[in-house]
Amino acid sequence: SMLRSRVAGRGVCREAVERLGTLEGFECMWQDNNLSIAGNSVDLEIEFGRDGTEADVVKDVTLRYATHDMAEGEKREAASAVLKRVLTFGDDGDGDAEERVAAGEWKPVDAFHANLTRLARMDVLCREVNCFEAVEGVHESLQKVWDSTSRGTDPDLKLNTHTDTDTDTDTKKTSSGPESRFWERLCRRSSVGCPTMHRGKNVGLAIHYWADQRRLLDAQRTSLEEVLQAELSPSLKQSKGCSRRQVYNAVIECEAGYPSLRISKGWVGDPTVLPTQDENNNENNNENDINITSNDNNDNNDNEGNNGGEDTNGKVGKTRTNWLEPGPTLVSTDPLLPSSPPNVRFVARLEPAIHVPIVVAAEVYRLVGITMPQETRAPAAYDALVVPVERRPSRTGKGEGEEEEHVRTVPIFGQTKGAEDEVTRKKHVYSFHPLEHVPGYTVRELPFSHPRQIEEVIPLLRQYALLGKLLSVFQMSTSDNSKGKNEDDEDQESNDEGYTQEGHRMDNVDAAETRLNSLLSSTDKSYETKRISINLRTPVSSPPTLLVVFPLAASPSSSPSSSLSRTASVTVEVLADGRLQVPCTRGIVEIEHSASGPADTPTRAAEEEKKLCGLLGRVLETCEDLGLLVESACKYVRRPPASQLA
Numbered sequence: 001s002m003l004r005s006r007v008a009g010r011g012v013c014r015e016a017v018e019r020l021g022t023l024e025g026f027e028c029m030w031q032d033n034n035l036s037i038a039g040n041s042v043d044l045e046i047e048f049g050r051d052g053t054e055a056d057v058v059k060d061v062t063l064r065y066a067t068h069d070m071a072e073g074e075k076r077e078a079a080s081a082v083l084k085r086v087l088t089f090g091d092d093g094d095g096d097a098e099e100r101v102a103a104g105e106w107k108p109v110d111a112f113h114a115n116l117t118r119l120a121r122m123d124v125l126c127r128e129v130n131c132f133e134a135v136e137g138v139h140e141s142l143q144k145v146w147d148s149t150s151r152g153t154d155p156d157l158k159l160n161t162h163t164d165t166d167t168d169t170d171t172k173k174t175s176s177g178p179e180s181r182f183w184e185r186l187c188r189r190s191s192v193g194c195p196t197m198h199r200g201k202n203v204g205l206a207i208h209y210w211a212d213q214r215r216l217l218d219a220q221r222t223s224l225e226e227v228l229q230a231e232l233s234p235s236l237k238q239s240k241g242c243s244r245r246q247v248y249n250a251v252i253e254c255e256a257g258y259p260s261l262r263i264s265k266g267w268v269g270d271p272t273v274l275p276t277q278d279e280n281n282n283e284n285n286n287e288n289d290i291n292i293t294s295n296d297n298n299d300n301n302d303n304e305g306n307n308g309g310e311d312t313n314g315k316v317g318k319t320r321t322n323w324l325e326p327g328p329t330l331v332s333t334d335p336l337l338p339s340s341p342p343n344v345r346f347v348a349r350l351e352p353a354i355h356v357p358i359v360v361a362a363e364v365y366r367l368v369g370i371t372m373p374q375e376t377r378a379p380a381a382y383d384a385l386v387v388p389v390e391r392r393p394s395r396t397g398k399g400e401g402e403e404e405e406h407v408r409t410v411p412i413f414g415q416t417k418g419a420e421d422e423v424t425r426k427k428h429v430y431s432f433h434p435l436e437h438v439p440g441y442t443v444r445e446l447p448f449s450h451p452r453q454i455e456e457v458i459p460l461l462r463q464y465a466l467l468g469k470l471l472s473v474f475q476m477s478t479s480d481n482s483k484g485k486n487e488d489d490e491d492q493e494s495n496d497e498g499y500t501q502e503g504h505r506m507d508n509v510d511a512a513e514t515r516l517n518s519l520l521s522s523t524d525k526s527y528e529t530k531r532i533s534i535n536l537r538t539p540v541s542s543p544p545t546l547l548v549v550f551p552l553a554a555s556p557s558s559s560p561s562s563s564l565s566r567t568a569s570v571t572v573e574v575l576a577d578g579r580l581q582v583p584c585t586r587g588i589v590e591i592e593h594s595a596s597g598p599a600d601t602p603t604r605a606a607e608e609e610k611k612l613c614g615l616l617g618r619v620l621e622t623c624e625d626l627g628l629l630v631e632s633a634c635k636y637v638r639r640p641p642a643s644q645l646a
Contacts, residue, residue: 011106012087013056014048020113024120037116039123041065041072041132044116046087058087063203065123067133078198085232086111086201111232115203118253122204129331129342131254134263138252138346138451139205141267142195145321145455148272149190182224183214187462187578191321191455193250200228202251207348207454210248210462210578212469215622248465250348250446250454259369259449260341264326267451273319323452346448353444355385356464357538361441364460368446368453375441382440383536386467387432387474406430406474410627427529428627430473435537435547462578467544469624470574471534532630546572550630552587552637570616570633572626582617585609588633612636 014035021028021037026044029036037044047060061084066072089100089107122131186194186208193209200206208224211217217227227247254261330339356364358379365372412424443461448454535547552568568587575581589608612633619632 012058012109012112013106016109017046017087017112020109020116024116025124026116026120039120041126041130042119042123044083044119058084060084061087065132067130067136069133069136076198079203082198082201082203083112083115086115090232111201115201118204118251122254125254125256125344128333129261129329129344130263131261131344134254134261134329134346135205135252136197137263137265138267139195139197140265142192142205142207142451144268144272145192146190146194149185180221181218183211183217183222186224187211187214191458192451193458194224196224199225201232202249205252207250207252208247209250209458210465212246213622213624246352246469248354248461249351250461251351252346252348254344255347255447256343257345257447258341258343259345260329261344261346261449262326262329264329266324266326269322269324272322274322276318276320321452321455323450325450348446348448348454350444350446350461353442354461354464355382355440355442355468356460357382357540357544358439358441359540360460360464361443364443364446364457367456368448370447372441379439379441381434381437382538383432383434383437385440385442386471386536406432408473408627410625410631412628412631426627426631428473428630429529429531431531431533432471432474433533433535435535436539438538438540459577463543463574463576466578466580466624467546467574470546470572470626471536473534473626530630532627534626543573543575546574546626548572548626548630550633552634568633570629572620572629580617580621582613582620585612585616585633588612588637590637 017037018028018030018035021035021044026037026039026042029038033048033050035046035048037046043064045062046058049055049057049059061080063076063080063083064073065076070076087107089105122135125131187210193207195205195207197205211227224247231247328341331342332339362372406429408428408430410426410428412426413422446454446457530550533549535549537545537547539545547569548571549567549569552566566587568585570585570588571583573581573583589605589612615636616629616632620626620629623629
């Protein structure tokens with residue numbers, strides 16, 4: 001695979017594209033400046049420039065393949081546009097393609113190679129059955145499920161950040177173009193995510209089932225097309241502010257194997273969704289009873305709460321998908337033999353791959369009806385997959401038993417009274433502690449025979465995709481932090497004249513002068529740096545839990561005896577379908593005894609604890625950042641008692 005990826009060369013040029021076509025088993029033929037890449041059912045034509053600097057610039061791309069709905073020689077407009085997009089620089093504001101090629105800039109060929117490899121696999125399997133038609137049938141059925149989420153609205157899905165008065169906000173288009181709550185619909189309301197055909201950088205069917213910081217994307221009115229385009233252009237990615245947000249996809253294609261695929265567009269019936277039966281609700285909601293109860297308790301604060309709203313897959317919500325069982329597809333390779341199901345099956349390739357405990361992986365493969373593939377080497381621990389050892393640099397030394405820490409700068413707004421828009425940067429020092437070392441597994445692809453199986457697996461994929469996002473504070477190494485500290489500080493990195501050498505900061509600033517200035521500064525920075533411990537629990541019989549422990553300054557109303565700083569903690573549960581819940585906190589809520597006596601103190605403490613858990617849950621649901629969760633807890637303590645959670 002590494003050798004195959006290096007065969008193409010540095011970037012897009014005539015020789016590289018022809019070499020890739022030959023490598024994947026296609027027949028390549030030149031006619032003037034047109035390269036024809038042909039297979040059994042795939043016909044790809046790539047037009048290059050005439051000469052000079054335009055010789056290696058792609059001018060046009062035409063892809064053809066035959067299905068029942070389209071003739072063999074008809075151009076696939078959407079698929080051709082995707083291939084042209086991954087072969088050209090496009091309109092990203094960095095200059096014309098000819099100028100960039102003349103300046104020595106190369107267009108990466110990786111995305112085109114991935115699409116060509118997918119087309120080659122499908123082309124070989126088309127000798128037995130038309131795989132392109134089978135995938136298009138799955139897309140049409142999944143599109144019906146996606147469209148059904150736009151009709152009717154659960155009132156539990158209303159967002160407090162919007163001022164829309166219509167109940168069905170997902171069906172309303174704003175003047176800027178995208179839906180007002182598209183990402184909430186993609187990640188929560190749709191049980192199959194958002195299926196797309198020939199979009200972004202992928203030719204074929206892709207299911208977008210999760211996205212990081214979906215509420216912020218909705219608040220910015222960011223469309224799916226903008227995020228997909230940002231993945232192809234680094235400069236556009238920075239201008240759109242999508243550098244830290246990941247969209248999780250499942251690319252659907254075909255491979256050799258059983259159970260056999262079926263060519264059909266009737267995977268779902270009419271109507272697409274049906275009401276869930278009461279007995280099914282009672283049977284399937286046992287593990288979610290606590291989540292539903294907690295959501296009902298927080299209706300006044302946020303109807304969606306920590307735990308999500310309606311789930312259209314029938315496990316938590318009020319409806320389920322009306323899946324059907326199409327008839328088998330039979331083929332005959334020999335006229336003397338009876339017809340039989342083809343040795344071809346559907347497969348969903350996850351981009352990116354999802355790390356899960358091995359018990360969860362076994363459940364995932366059980367849902368798709370496939371035996372879990374066995375790895376040749378011993379499985380790594382799950383905590384080592386989500387937070388690799390090389391991302392846990394030791395800040396206190398290199399000896400054994402040293403605490404592993406990570407430094408990060410967190411931007412905070414509204415810390416100064418009267419200057420709510422002012423940004424204050426807090427320094428966090430994180431340490432990671434797994435409480436259990438359970439074996440882990442990386443799910444990269446999922447063979448399946450029915451789209452219903454993908455719907456059943458998506459809640460688990462969303463759950464561990466979100467857990468990985470919460471632990472992304474350890475993604476940058478310490479040496480990287482010494483250079484730039486955080487992506488939030490990119491505007492400061494360009495003005496930094498120092499450089500690093502062997503992980504140490506090198507500049508011409510007098511250290512004694514800097515120290516003296518910090519001592520003479522009138523600003524109290526005793527709590528500017530927080531040491532935060534993140535403890536990961538992955539029990540077998542319950543969802544994964546994060547225990548976040550951090551120092552907490554005393555509240556303004558605290559008594560002199562308790563004016564010293566103390567240690568607080570927040571427990572975060574990551575539930576199925578990407579739902580978050582804060583079941584409890586410790587050391588944050590302080591209830592003073594009244595003059596009449598402490599009889600009502602436990603009740604008041606429980607009420608304040610309940611409100612605080614709801615608040616922190618909504619904060620984490622929005623930002624998906626443990627550092628901002630800690631700062632929100634600290635801000636809660638700094639508020640006067642009368643204004644807490646008012």
